[in-house]
Amino acid sequence: MNIPPLTPVGDPANETFTINLGPQHPATHGVLRVKLEMDGEFIKNAQPVPGYIHRMHEKMGENRTWAQFLPNTSRIDYLSAMTYTHAFVGAVEKAAKLEVPIRAEYIRVITSELNRISSHLVGWGAWIMDLGGFTPILYAFDDREKILDMLEEVTGSRLTYCYYRFGGVCDDVDEKFIRSAQEFVPYMRKRLEMYKKLVTGNIIFRKRVEGIGPISAEMCRKYGACGPVLRGSGVKYDVRRAEPYSIYNQFDFEIPVYNECDSMARYLVRMDEIEQSCRIIEQACAKIPEGPIQGKVPRVLKLPVGDTCFATECGRGRFLVRVTSDGGENPYRVRLRTPCFTNLTLFEEASEGMMLADALSLMASLDLVIPDIDR
Amino acid sequence: MIDSLINFFNTPWGVAARSLIYLGGICGFVAANAAYLVWVERKGAGRFQRRPGPTESGPWGLLQPPADGIKLLAKQIMAPPNGDKILFWAAPLMVMAPPLLCLLAIPFGDNILARNINVGLLMVFSFGSINVMALMLGGWASRNKYSIISSARIVSQNVAYEIPMLLVVITMIMVTGTMNLQEITLQQGGGFWNWNILRGIWDFKAGHIGGNLLAPVTFLIFYICMLAETNRAPFDMAEAESELVAGAFTEYGGMGFGVFFMAEYGNIVVGCALATLLFLGGWQSPIGTIPGSWGWIGTFIGVGFFLAKMYSLIFTVVWIRWTFPRTQFYGLLNLSWKILIPVSLFTLLLSSILLKLPRLF
Numbered sequence: 024m025n026i027p028p029l030t031p032v033g034d035p036a037n038e039t040f041t042i043n044l045g046p047q048h049p050a051t052h053g054v055l056r057v058k059l060e061m062d063g064e065f066i067k068n069a070q071p072v073p074g075y076i077h078r079m080h081e082k083m084g085e086n087r088t089w090a091q092f093l094p095n096t097s098r099i100d101y102l103s104a105m106t107y108t109h110a111f112v113g114a115v116e117k118a119a120k121l122e123v124p125i126r127a128e129y130i131r132v133i134t135s136e137l138n139r140i141s142s143h144l145v146g147w148g149a150w151i152m153d154l155g156g157f158t159p160i161l162y163a164f165d166d167r168e169k170i171l172d173m174l175e176e177v178t179g180s181r182l183t184y185c186y187y188r189f190g191g192v193c194d195d196v197d198e199k200f201i202r203s204a205q206e207f208v209p210y211m212r213k214r215l216e217m218y219k220k221l222v223t224g225n226i227i228f229r230k231r232v233e234g235i236g237p238i239s240a241e242m243c244r245k246y247g248a249c250g251p252v253l254r255g256s257g258v259k260y261d262v263r264r265a266e267p268y269s270i271y272n273q274f275d276f277e278i279p280v281y282n283e284c285d286s287m288a289r290y291l292v293r294m295d296e297i298e299q300s301c302r303i304i305e306q307a308c309a310k311i312p313e314g315p316i317q318g319k320v321p322r323v324l325k326l327p328v329g330d331t332c333f334a335t336e337c338g339r340g341r342f343l344v345r346v347t348s349d350g351g352e353n354p355y356r357v358r359l360r361t362p363c364f365t366n367l368t369l370f371e372e373a374s375e376g377m378m379l380a381d382a383l384s385l386m387a388s389l390d391l392v393i394p395d396i397d398r
Numbered sequence: 399m400i401d402s403l404i405n406f407f408n409t410p411w412g413v414a415a416r417s418l419i420y421l422g423g424i425c426g427f428v429a430a431n432a433a434y435l436v437w438v439e440r441k442g443a444g445r446f447q448r449r450p451g452p453t454e455s456g457p458w459g460l461l462q463p464p465a466d467g468i469k470l471l472a473k474q475i476m477a478p479p480n481g482d483k484i485l486f487w488a489a490p491l492m493v494m495a496p497p498l499l500c501l502l503a504i505p506f507g508d509n510i511l512a513r514n515i516n517v518g519l520l521m522v523f524s525f526g527s528i529n530v531m532a533l534m535l536g537g538w539a540s541r542n543k544y545s546i547i548s549s550a551r552i553v554s555q556n557v558a559y560e561i562p563m564l565l566v567v568i569t570m571i572m573v574t575g576t577m578n579l580q581e582i583t584l585q586q587g588g589g590f591w592n593w594n595i596l597r598g599i600w601d602f603k604a605g606h607i608g609g610n611l612l613a614p615v616t617f618l619i620f621y622i623c624m625l626a627e628t629n630r631a632p633f634d635m636a637e638a639e640s641e642l643v644a645g646a647f648t649e650y651g652g653m654g655f656g657v658f659f660m661a662e663y664g665n666i667v668v669g670c671a672l673a674t675l676l677f678l679g680g681w682q683s684p685i686g687t688i689p690g691s692w693g694w695i696g697t698f699i700g701v702g703f704f705l706a707k708m709y710s711l712i713f714t715v716v717w718i719r720w721t722f723p724r725t726q727f728y729g730l731l732n733l734s735w736k737i738l739i740p741v742s743l744f745t746l747l748l749s750s751i752l753l754k755l756p757r758l759f
Contacts, residue, residue: 042543050640064547064727153640155631155724161447227632227723379547380641380726 039067046075050153050383053393057370057386059379066382069374071367077397084357089115089324090189092357096344097183099361100395102145104184105131105138106337112187113268114333114344118326119189126314127191128270133204133307134174134186135269135335136300140211141170142338143293143300146390150290151222153387154231159222166214173203189324191317205308208301215297223294232286236385238373239284246372247365250340251296252389255289257282262336274303286388293390325352339363339390363395400694420512424501431667432660433463439663439716446720466656473652481649482539489536490650490657492528497664499525504671505580507681507701508688518579519567522672526627529665530556533629533636536658537646548645551635551727555626558734559633563623565742566616569749570676573598573609583680587687593679598749609753612745617677619742621711624669626730628662631719633730640724670711671704678707 045056054075060068080099084092096111097104109131116123144167148160171181177196178186186192222228238248240256253260261278263271279295281288326348334343340362347356366389374382406412437452437460444451452459477483503518505511515521530552537549574582574594586593591602598613600606610616626633637645644650647658674680681700682688688696725733 040543049643063550151723155634155638155640156722157443158447158720161449165448225722227725227729230729231723231726378727380638380724383641 037062044069050386051393052149052391055367055391055393055396059382061379064378064380066374066377066379069371069382071370073364073367073393073396075397076394078394080398081357081359084354086353088352089326089354092354093188094183094185096359097185098394099359099398100337100339100342100363100392101182102392103138103142103338104182105135105186106335107342108185108187109135109269110333110335110337110342110344111346112189113335114331114346115189115324115326117333118329118331118346118348119320119324121190121320122318123190124315124318125270126195126312127316127318129307129311130177130192130196130316131187131269132271132274133196133201133304133311134177134184134192136303136307137170137174137204137207138184139300139338140297141167141174143297144170146293146338147218147222147290150387150390151228153383154228156222156228159218162214162218162221166211169207169210173200173207176200188317188320190320191315193317195316201308201311204304208305211297211301215294218294223290229287231381231384232290232388233283235286235381236373236377236388237284238369242369242372246369248340248369249362249365250336250338251289251292252340252366252369254278254280254292255388256284262334262341266334268333268335271303274306276302286384289388289390323352325350326354334360337362339392339395340366359398361395361398363389363391363393364398367391367396404694417512420502424498424512428497428501428664428667429660432663433467435663435666435712436466436659437463438713439719442713442716443720446717470653470656475652475654478541478649481541485535485539486649487654489532489539490654490661492532492535493661494657494664496525496527496529497661497668500668501671503579504668504675505583505680506704507697509697510701511580514578514580517577519571519577519582519672519676522579522668523564523567526665526668527556527560529661530627532661533646533658536650537636540646540649542649544642544644545646545648548636548638548642548648551638552629552646555629555633555635555727555730558731559623559626559738562619562734562738562742563627565739565746566620566623567676569610569616569742569746570594572746572749572753579675579680583675583682586679587682589686590679590684593677593682595677607752610745610749611752612741612748613677615741616745617673619738619745620673620676622733622738624666624673625715625718626734628665628669630662630666630715632722632725634719634724635727635730638724666712666715667708670708670715673711674704674707678711680704680707 039060039062042059042061043056044059045051046054051057056072056075058070058072059066080095083095093108093111096107099107144163148163151159174184175181177194177200178184238252238256240258243253243256243258257280259278259280262268264278276299279292279299281291326346328348328350330345330347332343332345334341342362343360345358346354349355370386370389374385377385407416440462441451441459452462455461455465477486500522502512503515503521533552534549537545537552571577574585576582586597588603590596595613595617598608598610598616601608629636637647647655650658681704683703688699690696
């Protein structure tokens with residue numbers, strides 16, 4: 024049998040080969056394809072090829088009314104659906120100048136922060152699984168289950184929530200939810216201690232993340248990286264503080280920043296953010312007022328002509344919705360700026376010259392959600 | 399009745415019958431272990447991860463291994479069209495041979511031993527290395543880029559870890575003065591303080607300093623190397639499923655994959671049995687000696703001790719896998735070349751000095 028050579032024979036010293044990381048690969052957690060040009064175990068060039076799960080969400084927005092498009096936003100990043108719907112709801116409210124009752128804002132903050140914790144927990148577990156440790160992900164899912172149960176009780180769904188409405192939220196929370204959220208905070212803090220013992224201090228884990236995948240603040244700026252990736256590179260940027268929305272400016276919380284620029288910094292940022300979210304939930308649960316949960320919204324919602332932008336800080340970074348209205352019932356254009364897409368683009372530059380296993384550690388530290396890349 | 403049976407086994411016909419029984423016994427032991435260690439691993443993993451593990455097939459999921467076996471047998475076996483078919487199918491055959499052969503020299507009790515070979519230790523190591531070649535060939539013959547990367551890793555990993563392992567074993571041979579595994583076990587009788595892991599520090603029987611002051615460290619090196627040689631986590635570079643899909647086994651399906659899977663456990667059994675014999679006194683009791691007058695009951699108690707020690711080492715292997723993430727590839731090589739090899743060379747040197755110098759204490 025005539026077997027063709029693996030790679031065209033050229034200069035043996037500079038011979039490289041190409042491998043496809045994906046679209047079906049255990050480490051990409053979805054249908055992302057990365058074309059790797061390898062020199063032995065070293066990556067010479069990594070070219071991400073997104074688009075395998077493109078669902079045309081932006082185009083769909085043009086064919087639906089404002090309210091009909093709302094559930095779509097929770098399907099973009101399925102792990103932090105709350106903050107995604109918040110961004111779209113916020114953009115419409117800003118354009119239509121709708122008033123949101125204060126109790127609804129409190130409910131939004133509590134549910135968003137719970138959602139952020141559950142999103143970080145999945146990211147944390149999946150990261151360790153990419154590094155070959157199988158146990159943490161089940162611990163994380165165990166804790167996440169508690170959040171999902173809580174949110175299921177008020178929203179009716181466990182993953183792709185569509186709880187926020189223009190001008191409020193669709194259903195009120197009861198005493199039981201507030202109490203379970205208050206009980207969850209000390210529980211999560213205790214679990215965080217355990218996570219630190221199990222993973223953060225583990226020598227093998229530290230060797231695999233410390234100094235691996237350096238991403239400078241300059242590189243973040245160049246590619247528009249955001250979220251924990253940016254904060255792990257020493258830039259103190261969090262939408263909740265930089266462009267305060269909802270009632271976040273009424274709460275006392277820190278923005279964790281690490282200057283090491285490596286995977287460990289991004290890891291620590293996420294762990295600290297869980298703690299900060301706990302703080303916000305604690306304060307919000309203590310201060311939540313009684314009152315209506317839904318403001319006045321016209322039966323047929325028509326936005327004034329013009330552009331409106333609204334950004335939220337979701338689990339993976341800055342999610343921005345830009346809605347353009349021509350005065351009709353449907354949006355003229357919906358633009359979704361997603362954090363995972365910008366975070367993925369820097370992978371090509373950041374992974375150059377890395378070993379395959381380290382590059383996967385870097386990719387896991389970006390915490391990519393593939394449907395969020397493709398939209 | 400049992401005594402007359404034992405008498406029969408000492409007659410010429412009995413010796414021939416014994417060979418057949420041992421042959422069947424070893425095959426059965428390896429097969430049962432390979433199948434049921436998978437169950438132990440899955441059940442153990444379940445416990446570590448706060449879930450029940452397999453429960454559906456049979457009581458406590460005990461019928462899971464046969465069910466898995468039937469499923470794997472029912473799969474179509476295919477070789478990659480451009481791969482080397484002969485080597486591709488030779489690899490699973492070769493990988494299963496070493497655990498079967500190595501158990502030949504391993505004493506399970508004071509007279510439960512297939513062949514009392516004078517160079518048993520040497521035999522175990524020479525056959526044990528075939529396993530590496532099988533994995534390498536399997537990866538190479540698959541003609542899959544992930545498999546080839548994995549093959550390259552397997553070679554460098556096993557070269558790196560065979561060296562400290564053999565240095566440790568040479569130290570042990572020098573201290574014990576024999577390569578006969580049964581004799582090594584007999585030397586360690588009388589209690590856990592006489593096991594090689596402690597006897598190296600202070601020889602209680604002779605009442606002077608032992609030949610291997612760093613014996614616990616030696617044991618640790620041996621255990622780490624054993625993990626690396628059997629491609630177990632955290633050194634499972636050959637499989638590394640989050641990087642290399644399934645490494646060298648990516649192209650194998652059905653029972654081809656199943657054989658690799660079973661051989662991994664077979665090799666763990668051999669490795670842990672060897673660690674038990676070399677360091678933990680084999681079938682010797684932890685307190686006192688099993689009296690010879692107990693006859694076959696004593697033998698079975700000895701076998702019980704041996705299996706208990708071996709299975710606790712195997713359990714530790716499972717425990718480690720479900721606790722630690724995987725090391726980096728270069729981290730793995732660094733660990734061997736920068737730490738394990740210098741330390742094991744030092745122990746070798748120390749032992750040679752201690753054994754050659756006249757006893758000072």
